[in-house]
Amino acid sequence: QLQLQESGPGLVKPSETLSLTCTVSGGSISSSSYNWGWIRQPPGKGLEWIGIIYYSGSTYYNPSLQSRVTISVDTSKNQFSLKLSSVTAADTAVYYCARHRTVAGYRLIDDWGQGTLVTVSS
């Protein structure tokens, strides 16, 4: 049973960099069957797709965050991470890590972490 767990600071100051890690257990992050990504949800609002990293290392980011976001993988620790620079209060949200995969040629997100609230405030 795959499990994903987000970790990182719950409070980040404006203009600083938000850094989160997702630890994957019950499966290998290196599997070519899976890709890994991040989604966020501001309090009381809808979901926003942040980006994805493929097993090949290729990344795709939401253009709304493109200049500030980096997703990377550490296979030795079975973890992947999110960095979002120059944060403002608008980046306050619950951040979810998630497994993306392809089934019969169709892409889907089928496993999620529990989510972690990150508040941007001085």
Add this chain to the structure above:
Amino acid sequence: AIQMTQSPSSLSASVGDRVTITCRASQGIRNDLGWYQQKPGKAPKLLIYAASSLQSGVPSRFSGSGSGTDFTLTVSSLQPEDFATYYCLQDYNYPWTFGQGTKVEIK
């Protein structure tokens, strides 16, 4: 980016009701669409992928249909555990985009 418009934004229904939620894409997305259910304080859960394929373990009262720009999620007989917020997600191209959500409440 492709815009996904869900309707209604909220609805009230009773246990046993048939409920339909629609999602419209701003351009054609073939059938590259999924439906997710989210309960308060919880991560979303995949219900449907490829517009009409039921995810393993999801009750058969959930079904999806559509192709191109117009899609529907139907719950044939609403159960108490189905009261939640539902989101569509297009994965046709990047950036993937969600609908704004439909909150299903108890009448």
